[in-house]
């Protein structure tokens with residue numbers, strides 16, 4: 001290991017050479033300083049000065065089992081020593097065991113089949129790219145003579161940063177600088193009941209927003225539509241939990257028109273919402289599930305696209321007929337990453353962390369909801385996936401300066417949260433919480449106490 005650099009030297013090198021995501025670098029010419037994070041343990045991070053922060057953002061929605069889990073590190077290290085790499089054109093034990101584990105854990109039913117076939121990638125974006133390609137090829141091979149290629153997603157949804165995944169993403173500020181995007185992606189309104197885009201209210205609305213899928217499929221022509229993609233609970237777009245009948249209705253609509261349902265569980269999977277996978281809340285079986293993030297809790301990068309045996313069957317042909325999946329990912333099925341995932345999943349299952357997410361999530365939701373502040377519009381969430389939407393007295397989203405003051409005050413109080421970014425037109429004043437699923441009641445109290453202080457500071461700024 002090279003000798004450790006001190007924080008000032010790191011900041012100097014970083015300022016000259018690193019390009020940080022979603023960050024205006026000119027801020028580094030003023031008082032803004034990025035934090036040098038040094039180490040983590042449990043739900044806590046320590047900066048280069050030794051100051052502790054409760055990581056209520058859970059990294060980037062992904063550190064589900066918390067920091068400092070040696071058994072994940074040992075599993076990855078042992079695998080690196082034994083066999084660091086061979087392409088997944090052949091077999092390696094961790095990838096095979098992980099695929100079998102995913103097949104065991106994901107649901108299935110008679111109509112849609114079993115989610116039993118896994119294609120590995122490095123990230124959620126790539127896993128979504130793979131899902132789109134699988135959907136298009138599957139539909140063309142299922143329906144020769146038709147050209148089912150369109151993918152319908154939702155405004156405010158997020159599916160990744162690569163061009164296909166970005167095309168599915170419905171967040172205007174992330175898309176515009178990179179247009180034109182990939183053709184064939186369409187969007188409908190999200191089930192954002194707090195600010196219903198259709199100006200309706202649940203349940204009288206009859207969930208009109210889900211019927212937009214039906215409308216778009218009918219108007220575009222079902223013979224042109226390959227798939228629908230949704231996050232069960234929209235994450236970065238502001239933690240939007242759908243009404244209970246939303247996903248089952250969407251499943252019905254897809255079934256009626258032979259459209260594949262892709263469920264992006266990149267954030268919601270692995271216990272985050274209080275079930276192992278969020279789809280279980282509504283008993284919905286997808287045709288494809290996309291996972292990443294919590295599959296390794298961030299210890300190493302990994303993504304996976306899991307499809308049903310029925311989808312996979314469309315790829316069965318004879319060698320040379322071109323019906324096989326025509327893509328390769330150099331690091332797909334990477335042995336140490338899969339070994340880390342297996343160790344991470346062992347922890348999740350052994351400690352039944354989705355149960356803690358449900359219990360502490362409900363406690364945290366109640367505690368945050370009980371805060372009486374004029375700048376809180378709504379507190380919402382499911383399990384340990386929560387949001388606090390900040391508002392002006394008019395009800396509009398709170399201005400950026402006050403939102404920034406709340407976030408900074410939370411950080412000074414030792415609590416790190418996420419923030420919706422580039423997702424809506426106007427200020428992105430929704431603070432997002434996605435702490436490790438090991439969060440204790442005392443840590444939840446610490447988050448609630450920090451919000452009390454920070455909201456008071458934000459209200460006065």
Ligand SMILES: Cc1ncc(COP(=O)(O)O)c(C=O)c1O
Pocket residue numbers: 122123124125126128158159160161231235236264265266267292293
């Ligand atoms: C729902 C969802 N899908 C896909 C992605 C993309 O994953 P990655 O950043 O690993 O490419 C993200 C990342 O935040 C996500 O939240």
